[in-house]
Amino acid sequence: MRTARFLAGRLAGMVVVLVVISLVTYALFLLLPSDPAQMSCGRPCTPENLAIASEFMGFDQPWWRQYLEFVAGIFQGRSFGSGPAAVHCSAPCFGYSFQLNQPVTQLIWARIPVTFSIAVGAAVLWLVLGVALGVLAAVRQGTLVDRSAMAFAVAGVSAPVYLLGLLGILLFGFTLDMVPVSGYVPFSESPLDWLWHLVLPWCVLALFTSAVYARLTRGQMIEALEEDYVRTARAKGLSEPKVIGRHALRNVLIPVVTVFGSDVGQLLGGAIITERVFSMPGLGSLLLSAVGQGDLPLLLGVVLFAAFLVVLANFAVDVVYGLLDPRVAQTQR
Amino acid sequence: MGGQQYLRQFLADRWALAGAGTVIAFLLIALLAPVLTALSGQDPYTYHLDALDDTGRPLGFGGGISTEHWFGVEPLTGRDLFAIVVHGARTSLLVGLAATTIAVVIGVVVGITAGFFGGWYDRLLSRVIDVLYGFPFLVLMIALGAIVSARFPRTWLVIIVIGAFGWPTIARVVRGQTLSLKSRTFVMASTAMGAGSVQVLTRQILPHLSVTIIVYTTILIPGLITTEAALSFLGVGVPAPTPSWGRSIGEGIGWVQTDPMFLIFPGAALFLITLAFNLVGDGLRDVLDPRKGAAVR
Numbered sequence: 190m191r192t193a194r195f196l197a198g199r200l201a202g203m204v205v206v207l208v209v210i211s212l213v214t215y216a217l218f219l220l221l222p223s224d225p226a227q228m229s230c231g232r233p234c235t236p237e238n239l240a241i242a243s244e245f246m247g248f249d250q251p252w253w254r255q256y257l258e259f260v261a262g263i264f265q266g267r268s269f270g271s272g273p274a275a276v277h278c279s280a281p282c283f284g285y286s287f288q289l290n291q292p293v294t295q296l297i298w299a300r301i302p303v304t305f306s307i308a309v310g311a312a313v314l315w316l317v318l319g320v321a322l323g324v325l326a327a328v329r330q331g332t333l334v335d336r337s338a339m340a341f342a343v344a345g346v347s348a349p350v351y352l353l354g355l356l357g358i359l360l361f362g363f364t365l366d367m368v369p370v371s372g373y374v375p376f377s378e379s380p381l382d383w384l385w386h387l388v389l390p391w392c393v394l395a396l397f398t399s400a401v402y403a404r405l406t407r408g409q410m411i412e413a414l415e416e417d418y419v420r421t422a423r424a425k426g427l428s429e430p431k432v433i434g435r436h437a438l439r440n441v442l443i444p445v446v447t448v449f450g451s452d453v454g455q456l457l458g459g460a461i462i463t464e465r466v467f468s469m470p471g472l473g474s475l476l477l478s479a480v481g482q483g484d485l486p487l488l489l490g491v492v493l494f495a496a497f498l499v500v501l502a503n504f505a506v507d508v509v510y511g512l513l514d515p516r517v518a519q520t521q522r
Numbered sequence: 523m524g525g526q527q528y529l530r531q532f533l534a535d536r537w538a539l540a541g542a543g544t545v546i547a548f549l550l551i552a553l554l555a556p557v558l559t560a561l562s563g564q565d566p567y568t569y570h571l572d573a574l575d576d577t578g579r580p581l582g583f584g585g586g587i588s589t590e591h592w593f594g595v596e597p598l599t600g601r602d603l604f605a606i607v608v609h610g611a612r613t614s615l616l617v618g619l620a621a622t623t624i625a626v627v628i629g630v631v632v633g634i635t636a637g638f639f640g641g642w643y644d645r646l647l648s649r650v651i652d653v654l655y656g657f658p659f660l661v662l663m664i665a666l667g668a669i670v671s672a673r674f675p676r677t678w679l680v681i682i683v684i685g686a687f688g689w690p691t692i693a694r695v696v697r698g699q700t701l702s703l704k705s706r707t708f709v710m711a712s713t714a715m716g717a718g719s720v721q722v723l724t725r726q727i728l729p730h731l732s733v734t735i736i737v738y739t740t741i742l743i744p745g746l747i748t749t750e751a752a753l754s755f756l757g758v759g760v761p762a763p764t765p766s767w768g769r770s771i772g773e774g775i776g777w778v779q780t781d782p783m784f785l786i787f788p789g790a791a792l793f794l795i796t797l798a799f800n801l802v803g804d805g806l807r808d809v810l811d812p813r814k815g816a817a818v819r
Contacts, residue, residue: 347797458660480668488665
């Protein structure tokens with residue numbers, strides 16, 4: 190019962206956040222001076238043509254009307270224009286790119302596997318690497334292992350993903366010729382090639398952020414090792430790996446999971462940069478080409494989609510967190 | 523602890539000191555960029571096509587390093603890389619510091635008022651901070667650049683956009699500190715003596731927050747410098763021909779194999795300045811926040 194209430198509360202909170210984010214983004218994009226109809230009106234653009242284009246795309250409406258139609262489109266799809274020229278965008282419709290003549294959802298969908306492959310693999314690597322390194326540094330506090338781990342952490346924080354990526358390409362791609370330097374192969378085509386193309390991007394993206402997690406884990410671990418329950422566990426005669434793995438680590442992971450939740454957005458940004466370094470056709474290249482073309486519906490669709498994704502991921506982290514740590518669910522109304 | 527003791531402790535931290543030295547060096551380079559390029563007899567805008575081969579690749583050793591071009595030249599254009607890196611320091615620091623100023627001002631105002639006034643105002647702002655914390659900014663920043671009128675100066679747009687999204691961390695920390703300061707006796711005494719909210723905030727609370735603000739500002743700077751570089755790397759930041767390390771690195775993608783030095787110089791500059799600010803920030807935090815310092819070192 191309590192868990193159900195907790196879940197319902199979080200779900201309601203998520204919906205509110207989604208509505209606010211989309212409303213603000215929509216207002217921001219449509220209130221700033223830009224004219225998507227103008228851009229795709231063609232030359233010479235007569236005022237009549239412009240009016241027709243604007244009406245067809247729905248940009249002649251006040252921004253809040255457009256927003257409501259956008260939201261309706263997500264749930265039931267929508268049509269632009271009427272008669273034989275009308276285009277249909279089926280649910281969930283995140284808008285329609287008039288320059289590419291395709292629904293935004295379809296465009297995003299085609300790119301998602303690339304960005305997801307990069308982001309998910311990197312996230313796994315960074316959590317595992319970061320936590321392992323942090324624990325190691327905490328246990329061997331003050332030794333050479335600790336100091337090198339922390340030096341690695343500071344250096345890692347300061348090295349931008351794209352710089353690491355290009356150096357990685359130079360070293361492992363060109364000089365040692367171990368991994369491919371660019372491109373993406375779908376998993377369905379060849380799992381091995383998929384993996385092979387992703388190894389370097391994962392390492393590059395994870396190295397950077399794992400350093401942050403190593404520092405966080407180390408600090409938390411050092412504090413945890415001074416707690417009473419750890420002393421009790423040791424007094425019971427448990428071996429040190431068991432004390433750390435079963436008792437201390439569990440408590441250390443809670444703040445790590447929290448930080449991970451707020452880093453999902455950053456992960457997405459990192460994946461976009463990584464895509465560019467390795468010339469992979471993901472969400473980032475879709476977004477950048479939309480910038481180049483001034484494709485407003487596509488820009489709006491990608492931004493909102495990314496925001497929704499992050500909010501959803503945060504919700505998932507929240508729920509996992511609440512279920513793992515019973516105290517959280519209890520203190521929620 | 524007095525100020526002197528802080529200073530002595532900071533000076534004893536070799537890494538922080540090295541970081542501070544590097545930061546000062548970069549500030550000097552940025553300030554003296556025209557002088558430095560006058561010394562080398564170059565500027566970041568002039569094309570030197572004679573320094574390139576037919577494919578646009580710099581002639582000679584290490585990307586065209588010579589007594590004329592100290593860091594070699596840029597592929598395709600032959601512009602002097604030393605001049606680009608030195609003037610790039612100006613761009614990087616200008617954008618980084620200006621954006622940080624915006625972020626800190628917003629963060630402090632939001633944090634201090636949320637913590638002080640409490641109630642629905644605080645709940646609302648805290649929620650906003652929570653949402654902004656996990657927001658995929660890079661995506662929004664890239665898109666915003668495309669829809670803002672081309673007449674708006676791009677460099678300032680980059681500064682405003684980065685600053686406008688950089689404030690949640692400071693706001694959160696300042697809010698927490700304000701909450702605990704609010705219940706301290708000197709604040710209550712001031713209120714009891716009839717001081718207005720504005721007076722209590724600026725005269726009593728703000729001075730006590732200065733240490734926190736300094737530390738978090740130092741930590742914020744490298745993050746925002748790399749954000750500018752990332753946007754420029756993606757081609758949506760500071761526009762050409764203004765020199766930018768990030769853009770040079772981005773243009774270096776195609777030259778990694780044939781002219782790696784074109785990547786190394788701007789990359790090293792970016793890495794060094796970020797590392798230096800991080801070391802200073804860490805050092806300051808250790809000195810000024812002893813509890814955290816004990817946990818980290």
